Amino acid sequence: MKVKKRIAILLISILFISLSGCDGSKMENDSSSAEGENTTFNINLNFSSITAPGKKSLLKSTGDPNATEAEAKVKTVDVFIYGESGYYISHTSLSVTDFTQVGGSGTSDKYQYASTTKIPATTGSKKLFVAVNLPPGMATALEDKPSNELTQVAQTLTANDLVATDGSIVMTSTELLTYEFVKNGAANNPTISVERMVAKVTAQKAANMVQAGVPGTLFDMRFAINNFNSKSYFIQGVAPDFKDPNWDVYTASDFSKASANDYIPVNEPNVTDTKNLNALYAAENTSQNHREKEITRAQVRAGFLPATVVIYQGGGYISVTSASQGKTAPQTFYTITLNQPEPQTYCFFDRATAESYAVANGKTAANIVTYTDGISYWDMYLNKGVWDVLRNDYYKCTITRILIPGRPTDDPTDPDNPPASDVDITINVEVVYWNDPVLGNYELEP
Incomplete structure (x- = not known):
């Protein structure tokens, strides 16, 4: 487990005004005043199929008949803690070995994984965000950023960022969870629901x-x-x-x-x-x-290989099979569509034949569609x-x-x-x- 925590600095300014009778005032940084006492917690990751008004179902990992093992894989878990007003407090990196499955079976619709490693925190109301399988560089980039980075700042994420070469997928919290931490670490067990970002x-x-x-x-x-x-x-x-x-x-x-x-x-x-x-x-x-x-x-x-094509032979246009022209695999062909009165499409392997056929039927070369390599x-x-x-x-x-x-x-x-x-x-x-x-x-x- 790796923990990175922002050190809150309390700034105290005392202004003495000789005639006012005031003996000073203390300006507190929001994060310093709200941090509270040291405590710990164990986090539960929820992959259950649950719904709430305005929210869609969440994924099931284990036992999901539509998910492959790779799509359900959990490799890393990054836990971010923010103050009640959204300022950054800490980032803890966990691996899958820090968790154990505590709920669910092959027929259950509820799957939870609980951390067996204690995560440091401080008492009081905090906000939690979890990212599963997030590339390390992206996790580090979120440090020292406020919580609105998660909901209001556009992230540039490529297909390779979201789905790793082993098929594992980035999953993130469905919401920024507010949780009240108490001094007794054993009583701190927040459950966070996650879903795939793709x-x-x-x-x-x-x-x-x-x-x-x-x-x-x-x-x-x-x-x-x-x-x-x-x-x-x-x-x-x-x-x-x-x-x-x-x-x-x-x-x-x-x-x-x-x-x-x-x-x-x-x-x-x-x-x-x-x-x-x-x-x-x-x-x-x-x-x-x-x-x-x-x-x-x-x-x-x-x-696509058309069954028949039009060729010019014996002073006129005739339809012949592609096989008769020695064609057995897709290759460049051309089409012209005529209304007679319903639209009828004719295919050609030879561009010059297509152009002359177009003119003979009141069309122009602009009416020819080219299918490169078929x-x-x-x-x-x-x-x-x-x-x-x-x-x-x-x-x-x-x-x-x-x-x-x-x-x-x-x-x-x-x-x-x-x-x-x-x-x-x-x-x-x-x-x-x-x-x-x-x-x-x-x-x-x-």
Whole structure:
């Protein structure tokens, strides 16, 4: 255990005024006057599924059917104490060996871990904050900072900060807990509830997933988190909006775009155990306007080989199979959509053929869409109708229908407006949390 404590200095100023008859006054530093007598306490970490008005369910660690061992792992615990008015008092660093499980079983919904190591404190009313698995540098940076650093100061937290390489996740207090410490250390047993600072996202094909639109074969369906929000508060904003630092101000540099290496395989229908699903994690992201460019989305990417393409042969345009052209894997192709009277999309491997076909049908080269390397993209905006991604949520996405081809780029369709309607993505969401999945069925269209 490591403890760092701020030494409060009492400043005494005595002013003698010879004619007033006053013999002085004492100016006290807030922290000095409120510290009290030395005592100790043992802290309980609560991972139980509890609710309160305006608050969502909290996570369960052990026994959670939707959490992997890594997602439930506790490695380090940092305990911060503040005075009643929010001034910093101390920081104690603990490891998992300083705790023991005191509640819960495989069927219980309550899990608590109690510290077996005494933590120093002083008597009186104090405020407590706990961070689990917080990178050491970030814990140290909170020292000598007031408690409003936790609720009002934007923290820059990357995906690597929030989720370690071993899969363990940063968890923080759900609130700044006020606790009255007494002289008898054995009587001091505050319980603090913590929750993960990220949301969990999985994407899976439905067993009867419908592939609509242009006939052909999809290859290597993958998904990634796009528009990852790098700005968060250590303690979540209050209900109902859960406002984060970007709530009413959009700064493009605060959001990161998924790279090609960030995409992981979409889960196949036969994966039935939630713990075995490929998963990604998204930082909390709430917004006032919910424009596509500022909200977080799970993005699907796949290669596509059209079943047939148009070629020019014998003085006319004919449709032939891709296999007849020696094509068996995704590669760059071009599309033109004609209204006859319903929209009909035609595919080409040859750009020149596509251009001449466009002109012959009253179109121009500007009407040609290029799918480089045969790659298409589809968006799954999470938490339908709300569009906010909240910490400790689990968004379990099932793809029920996908319209081929998707978009040729990973850019949002309409960046300055909210997601339009169910025409692009159909989501049925049951609003529950990580101890139960947020269920969503998706129809993917470009």
